[in-house]
Amino acid sequence: MPQPQGAELERVRARRAELRTKYLRPAGERPATPVGGVHHLALICRDVEQTIRFYQEFLGFPLVELVENRDYAGSSHFFFDIGNRNLLGFFDFPGHDHPDFTETIGGVQHLALSTSPERFAEIKAKLDAEGVEYLGPDRGVHNSLYVRDPNGIGLEFYRERLGVFEGETLMDG
Numbered sequence: 663m664p665q666p667q668g669a670e671l672e673r674v675r676a677r678r679a680e681l682r683t684k685y686l687r688p689a690g691e692r693p694a695t696p697v698g699g700v701h702h703l704a705l706i707c708r709d710v711e712q713t714i715r716f717y718q719e720f721l722g723f724p725l726v727e728l729v730e731n732r733d734y735a736g737s738s739h740f741f742f743d744i745g746n747r748n749l750l751g752f753f754d755f756p757g758h759d760h761p762d763f764t765e766t767i768g769g770v771q772h773l774a775l776s777t778s779p780e781r782f783a784e785i786k787a788k789l790d791a792e793g794v795e796y797l798g799p800d801r802g803v804h805n806s807l808y809v810r811d812p813n814g815i816g817l818e819f820y821r822e823r824l825g826v827f828e829g830e831t832l833m834d835g
Contacts (some may be wrong), residue, residue, distance in 0.1 A: 689833070699746075699747075699748065700748050700752065701749065702741060702748070702749035702751040703749075703750055703773065704739075704751045704753060704814055705750070705751070705752050705753075705813070706752065706753055706754070706755065706760065706813070707752045707753070707754050707769065707812075707813045708726065708754070708760060708812070708813055709713040709812065710728075710738050710740065710754050712812045713740075713752055713811070713812060713813065714728075714740070714741055716811050716812050717742050717750070717811070718742065718828055720788070720792075720812070721785070723742040723743060723744055723750065724742065724743045725740060725741070726743050726749070726829070727739075727740060727741045728740040728741075729733050731753055734753070734754060736753060736756050736757075737753055737754055737755050737756065738752075738753065738754050739751060739752070739753050740752055744775060745775075745776075746824065750773070756759075762814060763810070763813070763814025763815065770815060770816070771816060772808065772815075772816030772817060772818050773815065773816065773817055773818065774806075774818040774820045775817065775818065776819060776820055776822060776823060776824045777820065777821060778820045778821075779821055781819075781827075782807065782819055785807060785819050786798060786799070787805055788805065789809060793810070794809060796808055796809040797809075805820065805821040805822060805828075806818050806819065806820050806821065807819040
């Protein structure tokens with residue numbers, strides 16, 4: 663994806679600074695969020711078994727439910743435990759042609775998952791052992807591993823605690 667350059671880059675940065683000034687309130691002035699957190703994310707997969715093998719058998723996320731989609735006969739709806747009482751859900755839609763992943767408005771760019779330094783090292787070693795391509799330490803980024811699942815969904819394993827971004831606490835909890 664082409665990145666802004668020169669004057670366009672400066673315009674984008676100035677706009678970001680404007681938005682920060684206008685909308686980003688100091689921590690003590692922010693209202694409480696009106697929700698309890700993420701119950702589940704619902705994504706679309708091409709192949710249920712391939713998705714289960716990747717998330718449960720390869721990454722170690724326990725499959726906790728697999729049922730028929732209540733809104734679409736024949737479609738599966740299934741969930742993985744991704745920690746902290748959060749679920750990662752998937753649907754398949756048999757008979758539908760799904761295009762390959764593309765970064766576009768409304769699409770999921772990636773899902774960032776908090777992980778301990780120890781688990782981060784385990785994931786990196788597993789990816790290396792299996793020859794899975796990723797972007798990560800020693801490959802252009804720090805504290806993150808980026809990989810695509812069999813459906814093209816981007817996953818980031820972020821070596822940082824929940825609510826913290828690049829060492830800065832964004833929220834208490």
